[in-house]
Amino acid sequence: MMDDVLISLRKxxxxxxxxxxxxxxxxxxxxxxxxxxLVILGPSGCGKSTLLRIIAGVESYSGGEIYYASGRVPKIGxxxxxxxxxxxxxxxxxxxLPLKNMGLGKDExxxxxxxxxxxxxLSGFEELYPYELSGGMRQRVNLAxxxxxxxxxxxxxxPFSNLDPLTAESLRAEVLDIWLSGITPLKAIVMITHxxxxxxxxxxxxxxxxxxxxxxxxxxxxxxxxxxxxxxxxFEQLEDLVYSYVS
Ligand SMILES: Nc1ncnc2c1ncn2[C@@H]1O[C@H](COP(=O)(O)OP(=O)(O)O)[C@@H](O)[C@H]1O
Ligand SMILES: [Mg+2]
Numbered sequence: 001m002m003d004d005v006l007i008s009l010r011k012x013x014x015x016x017x018x019x020x021x022x023x024x025x026x027x028x029x030x031x032x033x034x035x036x037x038l039v040i041l042g043p044s045g046c047g048k049s050t051l052l053r054i055i056a057g058v059e060s061y062s063g064g065e066i067y068y069a070s071g072r073v074p075k076i077g078x079x080x081x082x083x084x085x086x087x088x089x090x091x092x093x094x095x096x097l098p099l100k101n102m103g104l105g106k107d108e109x110x111x112x113x114x115x116x117x118x119x120x121x122l123s124g125f126e127e128l129y130p131y132e133l134s135g136g137m138r139q140r141v142n143l144a145x146x147x148x149x150x151x152x153x154x155x156x157x158x159p160f161s162n163l164d165p166l167t168a169e170s171l172r173a174e175v176l177d178i179w180l181s182g183i184t185p186l187k188a189i190v191m192i193t194h195x196x197x198x199x200x201x202x203x204x205x206x207x208x209x210x211x212x213x214x215x216x217x218x219x220x221x222x223x224x225x226x227x228x229x230x231x232x233x234x235f236e237q238l239e240d241l242v243y244s245y246v247s
Contacts, residue, residue, distance in 0.1 A: 012029045030064075
């Protein structure tokens with residue numbers, strides 16, 4: 001394994017057994033995850049969520065191997081497509097819960113939770129319940145909860161696809177700020193999307209998947225300076241290029 005590689009997937013395949021037989025979802029994916037903002041782009045139903053769960057070490061696979069640089073699954077923060085907050089717990093208790101599960105004392109857990117809520121712009125909302133929040137705020141709480149455990153790798157499964165466009169855009173900017181600021185111990189972000197625009201706006205590198213069963217259609221580096229201007233000719237050129245690989 002190369003020095004800068006955190007996770008290496010080798011010939012990963014995955015099939016599900018269904019009533020109508022075996023469904024092949026992932027077909028021979030070989031890729032490395034480095035210290036980078038990696039975006040995996042693919043059409044709906046191609047196996048993106050399955051792949052992300054495999055990377056997280058919480059889903060079995062049918063063939064191939066995964067190597068982790070540290071020799072074991074690193075500490076991973078996971079942001080799901082739909083905010084998965086416990087409705088009977090306040091915002092701060094939701095964010096504190098995984099910290100307590102990690103063995104932090106009650107006060108330290110709250111203190112840490114508060115810090116990460118402030119990082120995502122939710123100071124003052126600690127004592128509210130999830131139903132009192134907008135969709136965007138709930139997704140912020142999800143992000144704070146994922147970051148509060150101080151993961152090495154942040155996995156995000158279409159985190160912005162259920163938000164209105166303006167909210168999604170401000171959350172994108174904030175995730176990017178957090179990533180670029182280096183104030184967290186994050187070494188990599190792996191985000192899944194079906195949006196070409198989002199992939200080019202955020203990624204250091206894009207891995208494009210084919211429709212199911214997903215294979216890698218193309219890997220592309222995005223060397224555009226940040227903040228990226230969607231109206232620049234370079235952005236639009238890259239957009240054309242990416243679309244040419246999206247079937
Ligand atoms: N637990 C499961 N059992 C059977 N089939 C599944 C299961 N999870 C996902 N699938 C099937 O695998 C395919 C890919 O699913 P998924 O990884 O969620 O795709 P994506 O996230 O790209 O939309 C879908 O066709 C889905 O029906
Ligand atoms: Mg999915």
